[in-house]
Amino acid sequence: MTPPPGWYRDPSAPHVERWWDGTAWTDHRRAPQAPVPPTPAPFAPHQAGPGQPAGPRGGSGRARAVALTVAGAVLAGAIGTGAYLLGRDDGGDGGTGGGTRAATAPATGTSAPPVTPPTSAPPSSVPPPADDPAVVVDQLNGITLPLPDGWIRPREAADPDLVMSTDGTYDCPGDPGLCRHGRVFSRTATATDATTPKALAESDIATVAGEAYDEDRLGRRPFGGLVSHRVVGSGQIAVAGRAGYYVRWRVTTEKGPGGYVQSLAFPSSVGTGAPVLVRFVFDAGPDGPPLSVMDRITRGIRPVGDADTGGGVGSSIGPGS
Template identity: 65%
Template sequence: MTPPPGWYPDPSAPHLERWWDGATWTDHRRSPQTPGQPRAADGTSGRAKALALGTAGVVLVAAIVTGAFVLRENGGAGTDVNAAPTPVSPTSEPAGENPPPASSTPSADDPAVVVDQLNGITLPLRDGWTRPENVAEDDVVMTTDDGTYDCPAGVGLCRHGLVLTRTVTENDVRSPKALALADISKAADTAYDRDSLDRRPYGGITSHQKAGSGQVAVAGRAGYFVRWRVRTADGPGGYVQSLVFPSSVGSESPVLVRFVFDAGPDGPPLADMDRITKGIRSIGDASTGGGVGSSLGPSS
């Protein structure tokens, strides 16, 4: 058995923590979290995105990680920098040590949040949104809470709204503006042109126009967003937005947040894109400001 995805002591640099994706070590590293901050959490999608949905799970995995590496160190075995963290029974907690309580980091606008441990952020779970269930797409952190509906073109099931988070890797470009501009067409095609089965749930994209772009402060860091209005052959089409900002954890690879909102009366309020952006926080820092209008205003 191997331990679940999460932050574990780096076998090649014990003073740091490194991200284990459930199968192998990634290049993400960070300094150990201070007491009171959440530790590793169980993953969800195929790319091992860890969504910490409860403080109990966070505390449990913190105990597992601590026990695993204390036992490894005391065992005297050689350290393999590529080896998986040693799985340990949840009851194998080092004597005399108790994991620190995990603190919650609610958004200022809404106490319900989704925690993305890998990218070190929390996103507010606003009214009309829920955590993903039975979602095939990777990296989805929230969906509209009205479930699925038959896609306009009569193939497959669609959702009125999705929010996804990803780490931008294997790319020498670090400019949030350049990355957002490069991603927006991919976001539109993935959401409204062809799906993973090469079907066209909306009959394909017929046109698009820019609905907004500009600098925006996200969790106290300077990011950039691009928003398109997409029109499709079937149905009302929708809006897509690519938001990119620097990460505050690990290798500081940029974080990409994609928004997919159906247009029309059944789609979520377009203003939720700005509200969710404004509510993004660094883990453990509920006071960190951000969002449209905070310190960097949007421009057309």
């Protein structure tokens, strides 16, 4: 048995919630929601006076009996209604020719999914946005990104910030391992002294290049190390209706054709308002994605729920060489 669809703590990023579709984790994420406070008791206790039994405020033994009788009648009605609905769902079609059983929200203590057990409280009943096959949703940062043809959402990724990659892998030219020709990451910028999108992008680009083409987080050098870089693009750009800034490098590696990296920074309109960083890693050479795809993803970033916002003055960027 696996729990039905709902929001659970993301096992790869416990500070956010992730949508479980009933069989597998999806890419929908959001900030954790506050639990719903318990419903107060229907009667407030009061202090019994001399010769008077304790009971509901201003009540008597007869009032308590009436209240218990009413509660019993309500409970019996609820049980009867539930039995009727279950009977329609399991066998009777009520003259409609049958129907589909609706999924219910899991209760605390529900069996863990087979991939990774959720650790959060029961999920809320709010569903994620409609699953658009051409869009990737980053609920935590409140943005959507266009998904180009031939690109996929991550299935099982060691980096929780990865939002999309090219389909298929190849043997890395350096240390043993599998590489992908294109990757895009989205993360909240924290623990930084940068106060503007320009300063944030300029300070972040070296980190992007180092983790992608020099030494990764596992200490491996998939391309034998980073040899040099040159700036091929930078400037102000409107992202999701807000003023952002991008920096793009062309990097040369010890092995392989090298690649292009880009750091894109812009203010967030959700959560704490911390800046958002979208990082791009594209292999160079004939097998790497064209830079026009990088530009198209950059221009297509939108706030969640607003497909028309974005672009504007400074939104056009030219491909590097």
